[in-house]
Amino acid sequence: MIEIKSIINTLSTEDHNKFVNYLQQKNKRKDTKNIQLFKSLANSNEDSKVICKRLYGVEKSNAYHALRKRLFQSLIDFTANKNLEDENSLDMQIVKYILASRTFLLQNKFSIAYKILDKAERLADEHFLFPILNEIYHTKIQYASNHSKIDLDALILKQKENQKKHQLEDxxxxxxxxxxxxxxxxxxxxxxxxxxxxxxxxxxxxxxxxxxxxxxxxxxxxxxxxxxxxxxxxxxxxxxxxxxxxxxxxxxxxxxxxxxxxxxxxxxxxxxxxxxxxxxxxxxxYIKEMEQLMLLKKSAYHKAFKLKKTLVEALNLNYSNNQDKAITLIESVIATKHNDSETLLDLRLSCFMFYFQKENFVKAKSISAKLHHTDQWYIEKAGIDWVIKKNVAELLLYIELQEDELFNSRLKGFRRRYTKYLKDIGQTRILTFLKFAELYYLKPERMSKEAFKNQLETAFEWVTIREEDIFVISFYAWLKNKTEHGNLYQTTLQLIES
Structure with missing residues (x-):
């Protein structure tokens, strides 16, 4: 079921309609239930038992499992055929030229054959199709002695150059x-x-x-x-x-x-x-250029890149003093089903951080509550750096909401699990940051004292703002804002612009 759903989620609305037409043409009987099954899977999140009962009147059925296997195979066949039509049409055309030329070569029609091979060579060279070019040169060299117009040495040189390019790509x-x-x-x-x-x-x-x-x-x-x-x-x-x-x-x-x-x-x-x-x-x-490219070829790659484009666009908006637009943009796609689970998690974490910077901590908590899997699960899905950012952001949220027990237990857990790793990769300043966050949590009033401000400024090893990572600056802005009692979002923007 999971494999079928994953495949269906990659299909565009146009592909959905084409696949239904494909099944209708393939079906020899009118009582075949494959279209019903496809539409159920495409348009709902119902489990197998519910779908099986609707189709067959029972929650478990061998007929249902056989139908699911046939639908899976149909999806594979449809996807393969679509790729042959869309993506590899040029490859297939060139291969046809090669096959046709070989037919003429066997019939001693060398002039016609080499004209066809020349056309195939131009297309393959234009599209950097090195393996196919090698086949073309191989065929041309094989029959070169039968065609007086061929410069064999030049042809051999071309083949060697192509082989170098192919090897470089490998x-x-x-x-x-x-x-x-x-x-x-x-x-x-x-x-x-x-x-x-x-x-x-x-x-x-x-x-x-x-x-x-x-x-x-x-x-x-x-x-x-x-x-x-x-x-x-x-x-x-x-x-x-x-x-x-x-x-x-x-x-x-x-x-x-x-x-x-x-x-x-x-x-x-x-x-x-x-x-x-x-x-x-x-x-x-460049985001605009990316969007224009995504619309080409009947938006063939629009779905594949939609989340990535949205993520970078929203981040730019947020740090360009357009936070509300950034939030609206993310919330317009965050509930979308998509195979790019890593970017989807990046979007959720970004939305969490935007609301945190906005100091809407209740909304930030509601987003955080949906990120309820274990750290190990998220490490496997999004990586350890993502998990560390998530943990640090949540610790700050617990401070803001005065959730003492959660802050203490999660801080101890974080230090126990990630201290060695952070030291090994030279990111001890994250530990230093959390030390200052804990000091604020224990005694907020000390943040206003000049001695504490000086201690904070000298505690971190800073590079220039141009070289410093934007997300590191964002976390530091929270501490700096506590010493200035200002607006967190504006403090963040001022630090980045300084």
Whole structure:
């Protein structure tokens, strides 16, 4: 049931209608219940027993399980066929050209065959389809002696250059996979890794350099690697120039529909990087570009990127003194069913923080109450950094609501579980922050004293505001606001703008 629901949730409204038509054409009998089952799963959250009883009059039925299996297979077939029609139509067309050319070659129609292969080569080269290009060159070289117009040496050189590009793409794929695995160890398991050293080592070990010969996909993978590095180190300012220059390089290439998915991914990385570097207006510019790209190809990727776009847009709005707009934007999608559970959790936590900054602590608590799973569950879903931010934010909320027992027990639990990890990754200032938060909790009146203010200023190791992480500044703003007795949201904005 879960697998079927997950597949159905990926379908757009248009795909829903197409799938129903697909089932109607496939059904040979009028009493087949697969359309009823599909609509029940698509339009409700009813469990199997309820659906089974409505379809068959009983809560359990072998016929129901057989029907569910057939629907699952139909969804797989429909998805595969749709991808063949939409995504791989060009690949299939080029393969047809190759097959047709080989037929003519066997019939000694060399001139016609090579004209077809030339057309296939132009298309494959334009879309960076290195494996298919290799097949084209292989076929051209095989029959070169039968066609006097062929420059065999030039053809062999082309094949070797293509093989280099293909191998480079494979090497990048390997580096990307290894770095993603390392990120999982850091973010999802709490292991400590010198990520920047590993990145440099892997790029050097696989002989990868960044230049204009990279394909669209390869450029995306390089940018994704840089983004992973910044995510782990919190040093987004170190990758901004590289990311922007790489995209400028990318724009010089001929754009194609095949590259749309990767282009949206890249624009998202740029928008997020600019936000983390507190360049909100520039980030929102790329959000608009992202939205325009999401509408292309009949909005083929709109659903896939909707939550990511909403998250970065809302964060930019919030830190641009447009908090109410940010909250409204998040609340318009937060109840949406979506497979991107990690971004959905980011949206919920952001909404929680927006209401906290707004000092609407009752509303913040209502959002927090819905995040009721264990820390381990959230570590597996969203990563350890997300869990730490959630815990710290909730501790501040307990202080504001004067929920003493919850604050004391959760603070002890947090220190017991995360102190070693925070020390290992060099983030002891989180522990220092909580120490000051506890001091305020125990004796709020001390926050107004000048000696305490000075102690607070010197307790943290600060880099410049340009280099400091925006979320670290946001938490510190809470402490600073307690010493100034001002408005939390405005204090946060003033710190970021200073």
């Amino acid at each position: 090497r990048l794929n390997i580096v990307y996979a290894k770095l993603k695995a390392m990120l999982n160890e850091v973010s999802y398991q709490g292991n400590v890794i010198d990520f920047e050293s590993e990145l440099g080592r892997l790029l050097k070990a696989h002989h990868i350099e960044i230049n204009s010969s990279l394909s669209f996909k390869s450029l995306y993978q390089i940018l994704a690697i840089a983004n992973i590095s910044a995510l782990v180190t919190k040093k987004y300012y170190t990758i901004e120039s590289f990311v922007m220059n790489s995209y400028d390089l990318l724009k010089q290439k001929k754009e194609t529909d095949k590259q749309l998915f990767y282009q949206i991914e890249i624009v998202y990385i740029i928008a997020n990087t600019l936000f983390r570097n507190k360049k909100f207006e520039a980030s929102l510019h």
